[in-house]
Amino acid sequence: MPKRLLVIxxxxxxxxxxxxxxxxxxxxxxxxEVEITVLGERDDxxxxxxxxxxxxxxxxxxxxxxxxRDLLHPVVRFVHDRAQRVDADSRTVLTQGGVSLxxxxxxxxxxxxxxxxxxxxxxxxxxxxxxxxGAVKLREALQNLRGGRVAISVGIPHKCxxxxxxxxxxxxxxxxxxxxxxxxxxxxxxPVARAHTIPAVAEFAEAEFERRDIKLETFFNMESVDTQGHxxxxxxxxxxxxxxxxxxxxxxxDALGGDSSLAGGGNWYPTDRQFLQVQxxxxxxxxxxxxxxPVSKAGxxxxxxxxxxxxxxxxxxxxxxxxGHTYAGRAFCFIETGLEEATYISFDFQHPPVVPTPxxxxxxxxxxxxxxxxxxLKAVI
Amino acid sequence: xxxxxxxxxARGSFxxxxxxxxxxxxxxxxxxxxxxxLTSDSGSKTDIPKWAEKAGxxxxxxxxxxxxxxxLVRKVK
Numbered sequence: 397m398p399k400r401l402l403v404i405x406x407x408x409x410x411x412x413x414x415x416x417x418x419x420x421x422x423x424x425x426x427x428x429e430v431e432i433t434v435l436g437e438r439d440d441x442x443x444x445x446x447x448x449x450x451x452x453x454x455x456x457x458x459x460x461x462x463x464x465r466d467l468l469h470p471v472v473r474f475v476h477d478r479a480q481r482v483d484a485d486s487r488t489v490l491t492q493g494g495v496s497l498x499x500x501x502x503x504x505x506x507x508x509x510x511x512x513x514x515x516x517x518x519x520x521x522x523x524x525x526x527x528x529x530g531a532v533k534l535r536e537a538l539q540n541l542r543g544g545r546v547a548i549s550v551g552i553p554h555k556c557x558x559x560x561x562x563x564x565x566x567x568x569x570x571x572x573x574x575x576x577x578x579x580x581x582x583x584x585x586x587p588v589a590r591a592h593t594i595p596a597v598a599e600f601a602e603a604e605f606e607r608r609d610i611k612l613e614t615f616f617n618m619e620s621v622d623t624q625g626h627x628x629x630x631x632x633x634x635x636x637x638x639x640x641x642x643x644x645x646x647x648x649x650d651a652l653g654g655d656s657s658l659a660g661g662g663n664w665y666p667t668d669r670q671f672l673q674v675q676x677x678x679x680x681x682x683x684x685x686x687x688x689x690p691v692s693k694a695g696x697x698x699x700x701x702x703x704x705x706x707x708x709x710x711x712x713x714x715x716x717x718x719x720g721h722t723y724a725g726r727a728f729c730f731i732e733t734g735l736e737e738a739t740y741i742s743f744d745f746q747h748p749p750v751v752p753t754p755x756x757x758x759x760x761x762x763x764x765x766x767x768x769x770x771x772x773l774k775a776v777i
Numbered sequence: 778x779x780x781x782x783x784x785x786x787a788r789g790s791f792x793x794x795x796x797x798x799x800x801x802x803x804x805x806x807x808x809x810x811x812x813x814x815l816t817s818d819s820g821s822k823t824d825i826p827k828w829a830e831k832a833g834x835x836x837x838x839x840x841x842x843x844x845x846x847x848x849l850v851r852k853v854k
Contacts, residue, residue: 553797
């Protein structure tokens with residue numbers, strides 16, 4: 397009987413864990429000593445960092461999507477179905493299609509998703525760049541923009557924490573290149589006392605906003621949207637009127653966690669910050685956005701966590717010994733600061749980030765990474 | 778010490794975790810109710826009162842203990 401590794405999720409974290417494990421266990425899989433399966437609701441993979449570029453018509457949406465099967469190592473089995481419930485006692489996952497998948501080790505990589513319905517009116521009148529469809533719709537709205545008030549609003553938690561700052565700075569630069577900037581009033585709102593949860597990013601963004609004449613409203617937690625009058629109301633009692641509202645809706649984890657009684661509030665899994673096991677379950681790991689860890693919900697975090705989990709799984713599935721690789725909270729995020737310049741932050745649990753001066757070379761590196769990502773996903777590099 | 782109508786244990790989470798827990802809880806609380814957030818993040822003692830002031834809510838008590846602080850806010854509007 398082969399040992400079974402089951403990965404739920406066909407996004408960045410799921411594919412990286414499966415492919416890294418497959419590279420380490422290739423021979424064992426071919427000898428039928430180990431079985432690696434990915435269970436995914438989607439059979440196409442979407443490169444989500446590309447949405448930001450789609451909104452400004454800088455990337456073709458068709459280049460962001462590839463079939464999951466093409467991205468998986470040949471020894472990995474792919475089951476296209478939705479996980480309905482995890483039964484940790486019997487070590488099985490029941491799918492929506494009625495299939496029961498047994499496992500010895502389970503990796504939950506079900507990500508996060510936007511939840512605009514939490515703010516009344518938001519889904520009816522706001523644009524966002526957190527889905528492919530939303531980014532295409534926003535692209536159209538920007539193409540038709542001739543002036544007026546643009547408001548940016550942010551719900552917490554959300555994935556890619558620097559994206560609202562990037563969008564705002566790119567909007568400023570984009571409007572300048574089109575000769576539109578003088579006709580636009582840009583207001584950036586944020587839920588806490590500063591422009592970002594990470595102090596160094598807040599300091600950088602606040603200086604840039606001031607320099608570029610972008611208004612900042614802090615302690616702004618979205619309460620509701622007046623879709624007739626086009627006014628965004630905050631829980632704190634402040635209002636922002638807009639002609640175009642671009643929002644980063646609050647995010648939630650997949651319902652699977654709550655339905656399986658494994659996840660807590662928001663459907664985030666309580667996760668050991670070193671070994672990334674779901675608390676109370678030695679053989680279940682959580683990777684990527686779906687954890688409750690105090691780290692950014694970002695592709696780089698999914699990547700670095702995947703390396704830790706897959707290394708430990710290769711040890712466990714080889715000879716039962718866990719090598720003891722640990723996650724230290726590592727994260728890396730590029731920050732586009734315009735159309736031709738970028739900066740970045742690199743940090744972990746012990747080392748907060750600093751924000752280097754933006755440059756064309758960092759922007760070029762980000763553009764290059766947008767292509768390298770596909771090889772990264774396949775665990776080739 | 779004032780008795781809270783709802784207590785949220787946010788110890789172990791970092792900024793803005795405890796603040797966001799308070800904001801979320803205040804959204805669904807009734808006017809007059811007191812929400813208590815337990816926090817081990819030192820920034821919460823500054824962040825939560827600043828937020829309460831902006832939102833027009835009342836900080837009724839801050840109690841410091843060995844394993845963190847208890848911050849109690851009454852919803853007044």
